Amino acid sequence: MDAVRFDPIRLQPGHLSRPRSHERRRCESIESTSYPEKGSCVLVEEETRTWIVESRADSEVETVMAATALICDTEPWKDLKEHINVIEKTHLRDLMNDLDRCQSMMVEFDGIILDYSRQRARLDTMEKLFKLAEAADLRKKIDSMCNGEHINSTENRSVLHIALRAPRDKVICSDGKNVVPNVWDVLDKIKDFSDRVRSGSWVGATGKALKDVVAIGIGGSFLGPLFVHTALQTDPEAADCANGRQLRFLANVDPVDVARNLKGLNPETTLVVVVSKTFTTAETMLNARTMREWISSALGAQAVAKHMVAVSTNLTLVEKFGIDPANAFAFWDWVGGRYSVCSAVGVLPLSLQYGFPIVEKFLRGASNIDNHFYSTSFERNLPVLLGLLSVWNVTFLGYPARAILPYAQALEKLAPHIQQVSMESNGKGVSIDGVPLPFEAGEIDFGEPGTNGQHSFYQLIHQGRVIPCDFIGSIKSQQPIYLKGEVVSNHDELMSNFFAQPDALAYGKSPEQLLHENVPDHLIPHKTFSGNRPSLSLLLPSLDAYNIGQLLAIYEHRIAVEGFIWGINSFDQWGVELGKVLATQVRKQLHLSRTEGGPVRGFNFSTTTLLTKYLEVEPGNPSDSTVLPRI
Numbered sequence: 001m002d003a004v005r006f007d008p009i010r011l012q013p014g015h016l017s018r019p020r021s022h023e024r025r026r027c028e029s030i031e032s033t034s035y036p037e038k039g040s041c042v043l044v045e046e047e048t049r050t051w052i053v054e055s056r057a058d059s060e061v062e063t064v065m066a067a068t069a070l071i072c073d074t075e076p077w078k079d080l081k082e083h084i085n086v087i088e089k090t091h092l093r094d095l096m097n098d099l100d101r102c103q104s105m106m107v108e109f110d111g112i113i114l115d116y117s118r119q120r121a122r123l124d125t126m127e128k129l130f131k132l133a134e135a136a137d138l139r140k141k142i143d144s145m146c147n148g149e150h151i152n153s154t155e156n157r158s159v160l161h162i163a164l165r166a167p168r169d170k171v172i173c174s175d176g177k178n179v180v181p182n183v184w185d186v187l188d189k190i191k192d193f194s195d196r197v198r199s200g201s202w203v204g205a206t207g208k209a210l211k212d213v214v215a216i217g218i219g220g221s222f223l224g225p226l227f228v229h230t231a232l233q234t235d236p237e238a239a240d241c242a243n244g245r246q247l248r249f250l251a252n253v254d255p256v257d258v259a260r261n262l263k264g265l266n267p268e269t270t271l272v273v274v275v276s277k278t279f280t281t282a283e284t285m286l287n288a289r290t291m292r293e294w295i296s297s298a299l300g301a302q303a304v305a306k307h308m309v310a311v312s313t314n315l316t317l318v319e320k321f322g323i324d325p326a327n328a329f330a331f332w333d334w335v336g337g338r339y340s341v342c343s344a345v346g347v348l349p350l351s352l353q354y355g356f357p358i359v360e361k362f363l364r365g366a367s368n369i370d371n372h373f374y375s376t377s378f379e380r381n382l383p384v385l386l387g388l389l390s391v392w393n394v395t396f397l398g399y400p401a402r403a404i405l406p407y408a409q410a411l412e413k414l415a416p417h418i419q420q421v422s423m424e425s426n427g428k429g430v431s432i433d434g435v436p437l438p439f440e441a442g443e444i445d446f447g448e449p450g451t452n453g454q455h456s457f458y459q460l461i462h463q464g465r466v467i468p469c470d471f472i473g474s475i476k477s478q479q480p481i482y483l484k485g486e487v488v489s490n491h492d493e494l495m496s497n498f499f500a501q502p503d504a505l506a507y508g509k510s511p512e513q514l515l516h517e518n519v520p521d522h523l524i525p526h527k528t529f530s531g532n533r534p535s536l537s538l539l540l541p542s543l544d545a546y547n548i549g550q551l552l553a554i555y556e557h558r559i560a561v562e563g564f565i566w567g568i569n570s571f572d573q574w575g576v577e578l579g580k581v582l583a584t585q586v587r588k589q590l591h592l593s594r595t596e597g598g599p600v601r602g603f604n605f606s607t608t609t610l611l612t613k614y615l616e617v618e619p620g621n622p623s624d625s626t627v628l629p630r631i
C-alpha cells in the first residue's frame with residue numbers, strides 16, 4: 001500500500017482527502033476504511049470520489065503526495081444539497097410574504113441597494129451558504145488575493161487588480177514590493193500625456209491636434225474599456241469633458257471592422273492606441289500593423305511616432321514594433337486581461353476621451369467597493385452575497401445561465417464585458433489542484449438592456465427555461481426627459497418595467513387567476529406563468545463615473561467569490577489556447593496555398609473540403625501590394 005502523509009489542515013472533520021490528479025495512480029491500490037485521524041489509515045472510495053490515504057504519527061512515512069479536498073466533500077455542501085429538497089417545496093409567492101425574510105434580504109451600501117428577496121432562498125439557506133463560505137476558506141482567500149499572494153497558481157502570479165485603483169498612500173505588495181507607487185507612476189504619466197493631447201500641446205505629424213482615438217485591442221484589452229466608455233458617453237459631466245472628441249474601438253481582425261472604424265477618420269487628427277497585455281495577440285497585432293500602414297501611407301513612416309502609442313506589459317515587443325518606449329504605458333503580469341480596465345488598458349483611452357479627473361472618479365468608485373469587499377462582514381457584503389447566491393443557483397439549483405439586465409442604455413456593454421470576466425474566469429472543469437470537478441461550476445452569462453430584452457428573449461425567461469436574472473437600475477437618469485402631458489417621465493416609464501419584471505417572474509400567474517378572468521379553457525395552459533423564477537435587483541443612486549466603477553468592482557469580486565467557493569483558479573484561461581494553435585496551422589496552409597498552390601494537406605476531411613472550397617476563389621490581389629478599406 002502506498003503511504004501518504006496528508007496535509008492535516010485539509011483533513012478537518014467534514015473534509016476528505018483527495019490526491020492531486022497526476023498522482024492519482026499511486027493511490028489506486030489502497031483499500032481500507034475509516035475516517036481520517038492522526039496516525040490512522042483512511043479510506044475513501046473512488047466511486048464516491050473520495051480517496052484513501054495513510055498517515056503515521058511517527059512521521060517516518062515519506063510524503064508521497066499532497067492530499068487536497070474539494071468543497072463538495074464538506075458538510076456544509078452536503079447540508080445544502082439536502083436543503084434543495086426543502087427549497088423545492090417553496091414558492092416565491094409565499095417566500096415574498098415573509099416580511100422579516102424580505103427585510104433581511106435587502107442590503108444597502110453607499111446608496112446601492114441589493115434586494116435578493118426574490119432568490120429561491122430562505123434565511124436558513126443564507127446561513128448554510130455562509131457556512132459553505134467558511135468551509136471554502138473564503139475570508140482567507142480574499143485576504144490572500146488582497147495581500148498579493150500568488151493565487152493564480154498555474155501562472156504563478158498575484159491577482160492584484162485592486163492595486164490599480166488604490167489611493168496613493170495605500171501599501172499593496174506583490175513579491176514583497178509595494179506596487180502602488182508603480183501604479184501611480186503610470187497614472188501620472190497618463191494624466192500628463194492625455195492632458196497634452198487634449199489641450200493640443202501634443203500634435204500630429206502635420207501639426208494638427210489629435211481629436212480622435214482608435215483603441216486597438218481584443219478580449220480584456222477591449223471589452224472593459226468599451227463598457228466604461230459606453231456608460232460614460234451620456235453622463236453629462238463626462239460628455240462635457242469629451243467636448244467633440246471621438247473614441248473608437250477596433251477589436252475584430254475582420255477587415256470590415258477596420259473599414260468601419262476608419263470611416264470618416266483623418267490620419268492627421270487620429271491617435272492610435274495599441275492595447276495588448278502580451279503584445280502577441282494575432283488579431284491585435286495585425287490590426288496594429290494595418291493602422292500603422294494607414295498612418296504611414298498617408299503621412300510618412302516618421303508620423304508613427306506621433307500617432308501611435310501602446311499599452312502593454314511587454315515593453316520590449318512594443319519597441320520592436322516601432323513605438324517609442326517613452327510613448328508606452330505599462331502594466332504588470334499581476335493584472336489579468338479581463339481585470340485590466342482599471343490599468344492603462346482602460347485608463348489611457350478613457351482619459352484621452354474624457355480627461356483624467358473623470359477616470360479617477362471611476363477608479364475611486366471601484367476602490368470604494370474593494371474596501372467594502374475586503375472589510376465588510378459576509379452578511380452585508382454585496383459581492384459576497386451575490387457570489388454565494390450565484391453558486392446556489394448554478395451548482396445547487398442547477399440553473400446554468402444568468403441574465404444581466406440593466407434598465408439603463410448606458411450599461412448596454414455591461415453584459416458583454418461580464419460575459420468575459422465571468423465565463424473566462426469560472427469556465428473551468430478542474431479544481432485549483434487539478435482535480436476534475438464532480439459538480440458544475442461557471443455560468444453562461446448573457447444580457448441586454450431592458451426594455452429591449454423584454455421584446456426579445458424574456459418569453460423564454462417567463463415561460464421557458466428558468467434563468468436567474470440580475471435587474472440593474474438607477475434612481476436618476478443620466479439624461480432625463482419629461483414631456484408635458486405624459487403621465488410619467490421617460491425614465492419613470494423605463495423603471496416601471498424594472499420594478500414590474502421581477503415580480504412577474506416571482507409570482508407568475510396561476511390557472512385559477514386566469515379562470516377568474518374568464519380566459520377560455522384552451523388558452524389557460526398558454527397563458528399560465530409558473531412563477532417561482534429567481535432574480536435579484538440592484539438599484540444604484542445614479543450612473544456617474546463613480547457608480548460605474550462601483551458596479552464594475554461588484555461584478556469582478558462576485559465572480560472571484562464564486563471561483564473561491566468552487567475551489568477553482570479563476571485567474572487563468574488555458575481554454576483559449578488550443579484554438580489559437582490550430583489557427584496557426586490553418587494560417588500556414590493558407591499562406592502556402594496562396595503562394596505555391598498545391599493541395600490542402602494535414603487536415604481532416606471536413607476542414608480539407610472547406611479550405612479547398614475557400615481557396616478556389618482567387619483572393620483578388622497579390623499579397624505584395626497593400627490594399628486598405630475603401631469606405
Ligand SMILES: O=P(O)(O)OC[C@H]1O[C@H](O)[C@H](O)[C@@H](O)[C@@H]1O
Nearest residue numbers: 219220221276277278281337576
Ligand atoms: O491583451 P492581450 O494580450 O492582447 O490579450 C487579449 C485577450 O487574449 C486572450 O484571448 C485571452 O483569453 C484574454 O483574456 C485576453 O484579454
